[in-house]
Amino acid sequence: MGPVKLLVAARSVRGLTGTETTVFEQARRFAALGWEYHVCGERLDAERLRAAGAAAHRVPRWPWGSRLKRRVFDALASRVAARGGFDLVCGHGDTFRQDVLSLHNCVHAAHEAVHGTPLPDSSGPGWMHARILRERGFRLLIANSELMRRDVVARFGVPAGLVEVVHPGHDPRRFRPGGRAELGAAARRELGVPAEAPLVGLITSGDFRKRGVPLFLEALARLDAGLRGKLRVLVLGSESRLGPYRRLAGEAGLGERILFLPPDPRVERFYHALDVYCHPALYEEFGQSVQEALACGTPVLASRRVGAAELLEGTVYGELLPERPEAVRLSSDLTRLLGDAALRSALRNTGPVAVKGNTWDSNFAKTRGLFEKVLEEKTKRNVVP
Numbered sequence: 001m002g003p004v005k006l007l008v009a010a011r012s013v014r015g016l017t018g019t020e021t022t023v024f025e026q027a028r029r030f031a032a033l034g035w036e037y038h039v040c041g042e043r044l045d046a047e048r049l050r051a052a053g054a055a056a057h058r059v060p061r062w063p064w065g066s067r068l069k070r071r072v073f074d075a076l077a078s079r080v081a082a083r084g085g086f087d088l089v090c091g092h093g094d095t096f097r098q099d100v101l102s103l104h105n106c107v108h109a110a111h112e113a114v115h116g117t118p119l120p121d122s123s124g125p126g127w128m129h130a131r132i133l134r135e136r137g138f139r140l141l142i143a144n145s146e147l148m149r150r151d152v153v154a155r156f157g158v159p160a161g162l163v164e165v166v167h168p169g170h171d172p173r174r175f176r177p178g179g180r181a182e183l184g185a186a187a188r189r190e191l192g193v194p195a196e197a198p199l200v201g202l203i204t205s206g207d208f209r210k211r212g213v214p215l216f217l218e219a220l221a222r223l224d225a226g227l228r229g230k231l232r233v234l235v236l237g238s239e240s241r242l243g244p245y246r247r248l249a250g251e252a253g254l255g256e257r258i259l260f261l262p263p264d265p266r267v268e269r270f271y272h273a274l275d276v277y278c279h280p281a282l283y284e285e286f287g288q289s290v291q292e293a294l295a296c297g298t299p300v301l302a303s304r305r306v307g308a309a310e311l312l313e314g315t316v317y318g319e320l321l322p323e324r325p326e327a328v329r330l331s332s333d334l335t336r337l338l339g340d341a342a343l344r345s346a347l348r349n350t351g352p353v354a355v356k357g358n359t360w361d362s363n364f365a366k367t368r369g370l371f372e373k374v375l376e377e378k379t380k381r382n383v384v385p
Contacts, residue, residue, distance in 0.1 A: 004375065005036040007084060009077040010092040011061075012043040017205060018168055018288045019092055019104045022363075025169065027052040029364040040080045042073060066124025070094065088375055091138070093129060099374050101138035105129075106151045106285055113283035113305065114210050133158055139374050142166050142367065144286045145307025164370055167311065169363035170291050170355060174268050177297035177352045184272030191259060191273065193232045198338050200276045201234035203267060203289045208239045212280035214248060215327050219280070221252035222331035227338065233258040236270060271296040275344070276337050280325035281306050291358065294351030299344050301333050311354050316346050 008027075013020050023039065030037045031053025039054050042061035049056045057080050062072035074095045081089050091098030093105065107126050111119040119126040132138070133156035141163045143149040149165050152158045185195070193199050200220075204211040213235060220233065233254055239245065242260055249258045264270065267289075271277065277293040279302040284290075290308040293300050300317075302309050303325045312321065320337075322329050337344060 003034045003036050004088065005086045006030060007038045007040060007081050007086040007089045009040045009089065009095045009098065011041055011073055011094045013039050013041045014043055014045045015048060022168060024048065024052050025360045026364055026367060027054040038084065040077045067127055070124055070128050088371060096132060097137040099139050100142060100371060101132065102142045103148060104144055104285060106148055108155060109151045110210060110283045140164065140370060142370060144168055146310055147307045148285050166363060166366045167358050168286055168288055169358055169360035170295050172295065172359050175292045175295035179272040179296065183269045187269040187273035191234065197230060197232045198275045199232045199234065199273060200278055200334065201270065201274045202278050203270060204237040205263060206238035208237065208245060210282055212282055212325055213245055215280045215325055216278055217248040217252050218327040219330035219334060220254060222327060223335060227335060228253055231257060234270060236261045236264065238263055268296060271298045274298050276301060276334060278330065279306060280330050282325065291355050294355045297348040297352050299337060299347035300351065301330060311358060315350050315354055317350060
């Protein structure tokens with residue numbers, strides 16, 4: 001028997017999101033095992049994929065119609081799959097049928113959390129996800145958190161036996177404790193933050209509303225004026241309309257003490273610079289930035305609406321994980337944490353231990369085991385991909 005031939009279908013694989021990072025991390029490891037790792041998509045970083053040992057199959061991008069462009073991609077990806085003789089097909093929410101569905105977003109639950117209303121029927125992603133999940137367009141579903149697993153089982157009636165939870169991994173070479181004195185100090189100088197000033201921050205790839213930036217700013221506004229006057233704040237992420245957030249920061253009395261910066265490829269420097277990392281997401285299927293901050297030993301304030309908080313069960317973080325994010329609670333916890341050096345020290349020690357076993361290597365080992373299980377079942381049934 002020759003090497004396993006695997007096709008990953010995802011509309012975009014350029015390394016800009018957690019989903020895309022997962023594809024690159026797994027590509028390197030499957031290729032090292034001798035698997036033929038192929039990626040089909042509209043927007044691909046073909047050079048980076050080749051460097052990871054993967055073959056890139058770029059298909060044309062249909063620019064019109066939220067549902068139509070998804071139908072077109074599904075048809076083109078299905079054609080690549082049918083012609084390629086693949087042993088296994090893995091989808092990331094962009095194809096109607098696949099052997100393994102790796103789901104990364106709960107678009108219905110997230111919309112309800114952010115907007116307080118059901119996701120409109122006109123939503124292309126919502127229509128796509130609902131069809132895949134209701135029609136069981138997969139043999140196995142990999143969810144990136146228990147939070148996600150509960151939602152797909154309850155909302156779409158997906159049998160619990162078809163869902164496995166595999167948390168996204170992190171790179172322990174980049175995100176590790178012990179960098180505060182060097183990396184953190186250098187980042188503070190770069191940001192113009194005095195060594196003695198408390199620095200709190202929120203770091204995200206984007207979608208400020210979902211990640212709770214308004215709630216974060218409201219919590220800061222509720223701080224005691226004396227503490228708020230000493231505070232420095234960092235918000236790092238992609239946001240096309242910063243005006244409303246700058247106004248909220250001004251109303252919170254932060255003035256020039258808050259910095260809004262775009263995403264940075266060396267983000268670990270900023271985790272080490274922070275005294276407290278806040279992630280009051282209204283709904284976060286996993287939350288890679290929370291895991292990265294924990295790995296760096298930075299104290300984190302989040303809630304159980306963040307999937308990465310599952311890694312903290314049974315630790316001293318228990319009392320700092322409310323069921324849902326609230327400005328009053330966040331403000332109170334932030335005040336307590338900034339005033340309690342012993343608690344911050346305990347959290348600095350707890351975070352790296354909590355995420356230590358959740359690396360990209362462990363993510364790959366679990367994913368490989370599940371892929372091989374599906375392959376074995378297909379072989380027994382003599383099913384053509």
